[in-house]
Amino acid sequence: MNKSVALTGNEAVATAMKQIEPDVVAAYPITPQTDIVQYFSTFVADGQVKTEFVTVESEHSAMSATIGASAAGARAMTATSSQGLALMWEVVYIASSFRLPIVMPVVNRALSGPINIHCDHSDSMGARDSGWIQLYSEDAQEAYDNVIQAIRIAEHPDVLLPVMVMQDGFVISHAMQNLEILDDESVKKFVGTYKPDHHLLDVKHPMTVGSLFLPNFYFEAKKQEAEALERAKKVIQEVAKEYAAISGRQYGFFETYRLEDAEVAVIALNSTAGTVRGLVDEYRAKGLRVGALKPRVFRPLPHEELVVALQHLKAIAVMDRAESFSTHGGPLFNDLRSVLYESKERPVVTNYIYGLGGRDLTLDELRRVFDETLEAARAGYYRNRVTHLGVRE
Amino acid sequence: MANLRELSKGPEIFTPGHRLCAGCGAGPVVRQVLHALEGAPVVIGNATGCLEVASTIYPFTSWDASWIHNAFENAAATLSGVEAAYQSLKRQGKINDEIKFVAFGGDGGTYDIGLQSLSGAMERGHDLLYVCYDNGAYMNTGIQRSSATPFAADTTTSPVGQAIPGKTQGRKDLTAIIADHRIAYVAQASPAYWNDLVTKAKKAFAAKGSAFMNTIAPCPRGWRSDPALTVELSKLAVETCFWPLYEVENGKWRLTFKPREKKPITEWLKPQGRFKHLFRAENKGLLEQFQADVDQRWEDLLVRCGEK
């Protein structure tokens, strides 16, 4: 039986983890992820999960121990934010190259420096080229649903890759929201048991993990990783379908809103997408043909589907909650603009970098985005390719 | 008591065909430690370093047991994850084998960059053994100094120059640091005393909880010594009291070998090119300083072991 509950984003993720009941969790506290570790410790202390909880001394060790556990045949998870993800950096890449199906909730927080504990996407955006699948979540419901689906995606034999599940720090992680959770039984049945073909503890079939790949083999290993990400696209869709059957909630690569007949669209990840939808309604009421798109799967990038969804537009604003310092816009902008190079009639695409370090995005600022993008649609060109929105000049 | 002939009949987990240099001390350390298992199933962790690169050049492996290398500084954390998986799966009845866990790391990966990860794993009390093969420098990257490099040694980052005569600092006492974690078993050993080393490894594997062994492992390239002298240098390190053999069991320190007479440190230094400059007249003071330091550490150890 599915039931309605009120939970914060962190509670929702911790609940999903409890229901998944991984064999091993190795994690280290960091704001705003800390609650997840604390809730999970309570489940362990109360004997509600069979999980072996490893209270590591750093995030580098959190990821290292999770890798060890996963290579040993355990279903293994960790969770982090910001500096924690940055400290893991080295081993984040090793997890994916070992093809280990680790699932890691990431509560988005700005990277230092200057030090800041509030939301932006600089942490997970920096990990976008690490070979992990990245799922972004608008609210507690999606974070919960994504974590459960992530297990199935990661462990699928055609994939065998780790998955990061993002949610916005504080705005979502600490805000109480109504959501629907599945019963434990349904989650257990959905994720099933993890039975890897090979693992370290199968001592009768010893294996060597992490050997030295010289130039004669390294390239093939990386190519295979890329192919697994390609295959993940189909698996993500299949898993979403199965999940819809038990939850009633549909998930795709991205979610569109009043996009089909729109001339202008605003694209944003995570919690900002909700605010964008509100303004779409406001502008539609004025008779303006605007719409929105919210990416859920950022890695792998569903480029073919994105072209189909976006190519009819006249102008698009891409909202980036991270700087890339390329001086040519943020990471989401650059990927989407590159994707749209494939379309016959290329829309005008502009970039708004916003909300760094937890800076609020006001409705008026977002109205400016809509107005300027409508203007660009009329004119057929943009005034500014990249705008830093809501920052003091 | 171990018996060489018996030991040599046991399964060889670290198999021939690896690419360690002639005279490398890491090989015998690893083989002796693994012989102590007497056939018990094991999962091995390995830090980045000479042992790792020389033993697993894809698609080959020298390891006839499950083996994992993750990165340089995280062998202890990685193996602690493997051990946690074992505890979890065993508790759930998904695994029935009695499996041992051992990690190998060089002094760089253990004393320096991996110290935090090692300390964390030991403090948490994972049921695993960590073995450091201390060859006294970062050998894999070309003989750079580590905090285990002896005083005055000539390395590529503590070169003997016009102004500075080699490494200016002494060694970090890692064995004592780990002993102060109050874990199940800690020992210092030398592959020249194979009986002592294997006995200690057996105790370490039998101990419930974390165990640590620090072993000396001559490196002919880095020490600039004759590969044929590896065993001899492992022995002289002990006889000069540079590398005393002892163990710490349940907090109790005990010498496992006491040289009848302490040989002068020069006997260990002389065959090593990295100390050649110490034998120049103007460096007599450094030599005396080296000897005084060895003496002081030995005296301290005798007190700790209740010998004084």
Ligand SMILES: Cc1ncc(C[n+]2csc(CCOP(=O)(O)OP(=O)(O)O)c2C)c(N)n1
């Ligand atoms: C984070 C990181 N820093 C540096 C290196 C480069 N590196 C590889 S092995 C090594 C030295 C290893 O020294 P040690 O642990 O003493 O083992 P040995 O090579 O002597 O066997 C270094 C510096 C690395 N692989 N990873």
